Amino acid sequence: MQRVLKEKTEHKGPHERSQDILTSEGLIVNKRDYSGESTTDELELPLFDFGTITVATDNFCDENKLGQGGFGIVYKGLLVEGQEIAVKRLSKNSGQGVEEFKNEVRLIARLQHRNLVRLLGCCVEMEEKMLIYEYMENKSLDSILFNKEKRSLLGWRRRFNIICGIARGLLYLHQDSRFRIIHRDLKASNVLLDREMNPKISDFGMARIFGGDQTEANTMRVVGTYGYMAPEYAMDGIFSVKSDVFSFGVLVLEIVTGKKNRGFYHANQEHNLLGHAWRLWGVGKGLELVDPSVGDSYPPNEVMRCIQVGLLCVQERAEDRPTMSTVVLMLSSENALLPQPTHPGFCLGRHLVETDSSTSKQDESCTVNRVTVTMLDAR
Known part of the structure; x- marks a missing residue:
């Protein structure tokens, strides 16, 4: 041949x-x-x-x-x-x-x-x-963000620029390109950094094209990465621009904290990063999430805005999450009034344990294609 x-x-x-x-x-x-x-x-x-x-x-x-x-x-x-x-x-x-x-x-x-x-x-x-x-001189975001020796290279200004750059790239895929593209595997290792630390979304092997007025699709083969998958996708195989938005929200919280969502468990409570961020946000301690390697040279309002945007993106219900056009607007506007997030969808790779017995809760788990998703009611 x-x-x-x-x-x-x-x-x-x-x-x-x-x-x-x-x-x-x-x-x-x-x-x-x-x-x-x-x-x-x-x-x-x-x-x-x-x-x-x-x-x-x-x-x-x-x-x-x-x-x-x-x-x-x-x-x-x-x-x-x-x-x-x-x-x-x-x-x-x-x-x-x-x-x-x-x-x-x-x-x-x-x-x-x-x-x-x-x-x-x-x-x-x-x-x-x-x-x-x-060729991307600084390789992938995860190789720096989650590396104890290198993460200090990412000061707050660089982290914020990376968040905004990823948001613009996703907006292009969802709205401004020739086709509506759903990436389906957005994560830190699929964001590459050039010489100036500008982010570039990579790896479109799992991506899908939506045509016309199509807004969502269903698949029997769930692909993606633990910790970044939206609940409706992991459980029911439903993917849309909003499942990409969820992955982006996880990525925002990882960039702010320098911690992985998958494998992060708060001491004695075993919350993943989303649950940990949700708790601190709820009691007005969101700034405690900031990666210590960033130091103290960051604008608190900008950091809090990023955390709030991240939590809005990882809300459990897909319809509650903002579109990427709204996300870009919220990130770029210092005076924009942001809505209050509802509880996130907790996507975990192992059983989640709640130790706070002061609020009644319901645990609902479902396993699809070896992906376990656990969600708990908001408190």
Whole structure:
């Protein structure tokens, strides 16, 4: 198949060859799938040959390894013209990864925003499938935010700029891009930081396109990460822009506190980060949430506004959460009057224990696809 394809494309220009190979891999789609139009939607996506990437990564040596996930390994590379790149190489043993690869190419090749990682091209050759991205000097947000030695690099001003940048990127996906995109896996490890610590949302392998007036969808295959998944998605497979909003709210609280929602449990009470933030907010002690490594040089009102926005985004009921356009407005306006949040949806990876017996409560748990969600009534 590859030989036939090569013979058919060897006399064509680079763009034509790219289109042929992408079409053979099912990566050229018809616009009718999403917008009702019937013309072919070609991708203006450069195709890198395997030899170029091999040289750029020094034969995929371990020294150039940036990270590893379910998709495969990510390598740092250097093109002959001096441009640094990040190469996401699909593992040959990754069955689901092939669909995620195709999904990411279809989506991110059409998206252009300063707070989304830029896809430079792909490599589809023999059994190799790779995505080539712009290189992010400061890697992922989680590698700094949750690192005791590095988190001090993120002062409050940088943290606030990261929160606002992620919000703008999500707003673009939900409202301002060609299609309405639901990311479905927004988390600290999927936010990359460039040389100036500007955030860029990455990893669109799980993303979905909504067409027309569609506002939500249902899936039998729940994908995502513990601690970031909205209750309605984890329990019922319902996802929408509001499930992304929930993930963003978790991310905001993690950025403020420097703590992970998954695995964070308050001493002797075993609350996750959302429950801990909700308790402190309720008794007027929200500033106690601020990561000590930030120091004292932060505007209290701005910090409290971020905490309140985070809690508004993680409210249990999807309809109570704000849209990203409202979130961007709330973050950018010092004088905006923000609504009071209701109790969050507590998404945990293990059983949650309530020790406060002064208020009656009801514990409701449900497990779907190995995801356990526990919710408790507000107090």
